[in-house]
Amino acid sequence: MSPHGTRPARGTGDARNLDYLVAHLTDQLAAGPLGELGVRIEIRGEAILLTGTVPSAQCRDDILRSARAELPGHPVHCDIVVADNAAPDHAEEVE
Amino acid sequence: MIRIAAVGDIHMGPESQGVLRPSFETLHESADVLLLAGDLTRHGTLEEAQVVAREIKDLAVPVVAVLGNHDHHADCADEVTAVLQDAGARVLEGRAAVVDNNGARIGVAGTKGFGGGFVGRCAGEFGEPIMKEFVRYSRHRADTLRAALEELRDQDCDVRVALTHFSPVPDTLAGEPPEIYPFLGSYLLAEAIDSAGADLAVHGHAHLGTEHGMTSGGVKVRNVAQPVIGRAFHVYHLAR
Numbered sequence: 001m002s003p004h005g006t007r008p009a010r011g012t013g014d015a016r017n018l019d020y021l022v023a024h025l026t027d028q029l030a031a032g033p034l035g036e037l038g039v040r041i042e043i044r045g046e047a048i049l050l051t052g053t054v055p056s057a058q059c060r061d062d063i064l065r066s067a068r069a070e071l072p073g074h075p076v077h078c079d080i081v082v083a084d085n086a087a088p089d090h091a092e093e094v095e
Numbered sequence: 096m097i098r099i100a101a102v103g104d105i106h107m108g109p110e111s112q113g114v115l116r117p118s119f120e121t122l123h124e125s126a127d128v129l130l131l132a133g134d135l136t137r138h139g140t141l142e143e144a145q146v147v148a149r150e151i152k153d154l155a156v157p158v159v160a161v162l163g164n165h166d167h168h169a170d171c172a173d174e175v176t177a178v179l180q181d182a183g184a185r186v187l188e189g190r191a192a193v194v195d196n197n198g199a200r201i202g203v204a205g206t207k208g209f210g211g212g213f214v215g216r217c218a219g220e221f222g223e224p225i226m227k228e229f230v231r232y233s234r235h236r237a238d239t240l241r242a243a244l245e246e247l248r249d250q251d252c253d254v255r256v257a258l259t260h261f262s263p264v265p266d267t268l269a270g271e272p273p274e275i276y277p278f279l280g281s282y283l284l285a286e287a288i289d290s291a292g293a294d295l296a297v298h299g300h301a302h303l304g305t306e307h308g309m310t311s312g313g314v315k316v317r318n319v320a321q322p323v324i325g326r327a328f329h330v331y332h333l334a335r
């Protein structure tokens with residue numbers, strides 16, 4: 001009996017591996033209505049971690065919603081922060 | 096002393112109207128000019144450009160900008176440029192501008208720039224037409240930056256600044272995955288800056304990068320992408 005007898009052949013199936021799903025989500029965030037290229041999507045076991053800085057809380061919520069819709073069954077953790085729009089309190093002396 | 100304020104990658108959309116304006120209104124206290132390093136909008140639409148325009152209109156300091164890749168996404172970069180110019184900004188693509196403020200004369204040479212990568216790890220002008228076009232496009236932008244910086248030489252500027260969206264050096268990309276550096280900048284920009292000379296180079300685009308870098312010719316480089324500097328802008332003091 002072949003050691004592979006009980007498993008489907010490699011490369012067949014519906015290719016819904018998590019890495020491809022993450023790549024598609026990355027594409028969708030960039031080329032879709034969000035136009036967001038500044039978020040990093042990392043795989044942590046079966047879960048997903050989102051990091052980066054976005055311009056608004058609405059952006060962050062939209063990204064989180066897209067990620068959850070695109071990756072059903074995978075917990076999505078969100079460490080995305082919203083950009084700080086405060087004026088700086090000091091300047092840099094450039095030599 | 097010359098005071099240069101700069102920020103890039105503010106990625107404004109309708110929901111962000113007004114968020115930067117209060118900080119920008121303090122600029123007359125801290126800076127002589129505001130440089131905008133591209134990716135001012137999210138998709139480069141006119142609606143988004145008008146949000147940026149209202150954010151910078153009638154500021155007490157002159158505004159000089161380049162566009163970023165996001166500002167090209169809707170294929171109407173000329174119209175976006177016109178909206179920003181109507182709000183008083185000087186928008187540069189392969190050109191130079193001189194602004195006089197508070198007795199300081201500041202020369203800015205600007206281009207969006209493009210990718211291609213860095214020495215030993217870069218794309219070459221070889222093979223398929225689309226590959227050659229990619230490299231030629233990047234080289235053309237670097238060439239116009241060099242010409243613009245050279246043009247500023249004879250204009251009696253106190254300082255000359257190179258303003259780009261893409262990065263001239265890999266230093267300020269630290270934090271980004273190394274595999275995507277060729278999409279984040281090109282050494283051709285640094286070569287142009289070093290051959291024509293500049294007192295400072297400012298860029299954006301690399302949201303996960305770091306602020307500080309330097310060209311091999313010794314020109315200080317600052318990545319002012321808003322996610323990197325974590326403020327509405329940063330201010331750099333240059334000696335005359």
Ligand SMILES: [Fe+2]
Nearest residue numbers: 104134300302
């Ligand atoms: Fe950006």
Ligand SMILES: [Fe+2]
Nearest residue numbers: 134163164300
């Ligand atoms: Fe960009």
